[in-house]
Amino acid sequence: MSVSELKERHVAASETVNNLRERLKQKRLLLLDTDVAGYARSQGRTPITFGPTDLVCCRTLQGHTGKVYSLDWTTERNRIVSASQDGRLIVWNALTSQKTHAIKLPCAWVMTCAFSPSGQSVACGGLDSVCSIFNLNSPTERDGNLPVAKMLSGHKGYVSCCQYVPDEDTHLITSSGDQTCVLWDISTGLRTSVFGGEFQSGHTADVLSVSISGSNSRMFVSGSCDATARLWDTRVASRAVRTFHGHEGDVNTVKFFPDGNRFGTGSDDGTCRLYDIRTGHQLQVYYQQHGDNEVPTVTSIAFSISGRLLFAGYSNGDCYVWDTLLAKVVLNLGSLQNSHEGRISCLGLSADGSALCTGSWDTNLKIWAFGGHRRVI
């Protein structure tokens, strides 16, 4: 086949792909006869109400000297690891606000961090394209720094997000600017599977976020600058199980819903969305109209334990608490006393769901918990 024939085939195939995508989009729109909020209203459900003292900032964790980019809670013991532009990971005891570790990183440009399920290790990654693992129980070196226990090398772009596979200290998944996600075997330091890539069916732009299902650890979702989220099965790396369209900008953050059948996304288009992994339906859009021309982007999201609340951090410092059922903002942590003074870059819920931690470009982390007698949900 000549080069010109090849080019013609390429053009024809691209056109067919675009037509099929448009057909799919139209068919899905026809199936969206309602959304979660519309259905809930028709059932007479009432929104949750929050009083001014129901959720309060009970701790401010100060110590970073640069923007906080990422945080993660342990699965127990209420410890938090945070990563900052100052090139350090700090491990905090969230209950006492004490710092238990300050890890100076080999590469200061860190973007993500995660606690291992056992709480004994932390992982981080960033512009060095490497995911580094630190064992918190290791003795420090002569300069007082904690040594790197393992370096996971192989990505051809920055590491944007990392998460340990639930209940497995030896496996984690990373997302990268090289358009791939990778499942790593930490004990060998090797890649078990690569999801997407240049000649694989996958994301067509930088991947910014991953979330592994808590109910089925073989499933994870990824969000990308190609404005899609994709569902993957770790046993099938050759293609995504499903691709979720709808967003009109980079998908910065993805998080599985507690039941594992849905997941939420947050995007540069200023919306959060809820998708069903079984049908592919976009169940709900969470968007608050702004008077300004500039729409704040969604940087991070988390669900409450039941899923009734969706916490979303925004680039303008707001942190909305959404009633996921009725798609209403019930509280804005950014308007409360003692709130952050800058962009909310990351947030996460404690394992028992009783406290929310937010990280910000103002260099602080804050812990929010219920101040009243409201039943924790």
Place this chain on the structure above:
Amino acid sequence: MAVPPGGGSGVPSLPPPCPKSPPEYPDLYGKRRGMAKVQLLEREIGFLEEEVKSVQALQPASKCCKEPDPLIPTKHKKHRRSCRFWKWLCGLPCFSLSWICCCCHSQCSCQVKCPQCPRCSDCLKCPQCPRCFQCPKCPKCPKCPRCCDCNCDCGCHCNICSCKSCFSCPRVKCGWPQCCCSCACPSLPSCCCRKISCSWKCCSFRLPSCPDCSSCCRWGCSCPKCPKPKVRLCCSCKQLCCNPCCLFF
């Protein structure tokens, strides 16, 4: 050697240089890449056609919403203790919680023990030991605003405020006029913040609330760039070290 025009000695002149074009190599790499991209697109067409067929069999969103409502609060029985702690914590009018020991009813689980728990007997990883720092009993130097250049070896791994010249025991009779950290009380645990349990009365000082970060700074900054031996340490203190690379706890 130049040959004058029109003249010559009969030496034949060389033809002007005429370099040849490089041979045309087959662009195998580019063609193979192109073929791979086409195959990828054709594979994508297959996936999309499958999806179009499966979408035709899908139920509308309203039917999905009629499923048992997952957005129902569920009771979680795990971690009740920390859950109660967070709720109680937020009910306090003042978050100055220096007198709280979060886990003195049981063995301390955190790697660094409770900041104010005098019963925690092990002082681990002293450079990060918060207990010595926030211990309400730790004496504050009345004379020296900075304890961070203290060189007193109190036997504790924590470089807490134990400067010999920094504070003096108000009780002259205690025999330790300058450094209570040198308390030789046999019952004294290794960390001098536990002097509260010492039988030497002079050791029972209370740490007033820190009005100034520098008065509770414990460690001298070892950063060679830091012009002053002063660091930001206090977890709740807002003052910063002059040098951002100095970050100690």
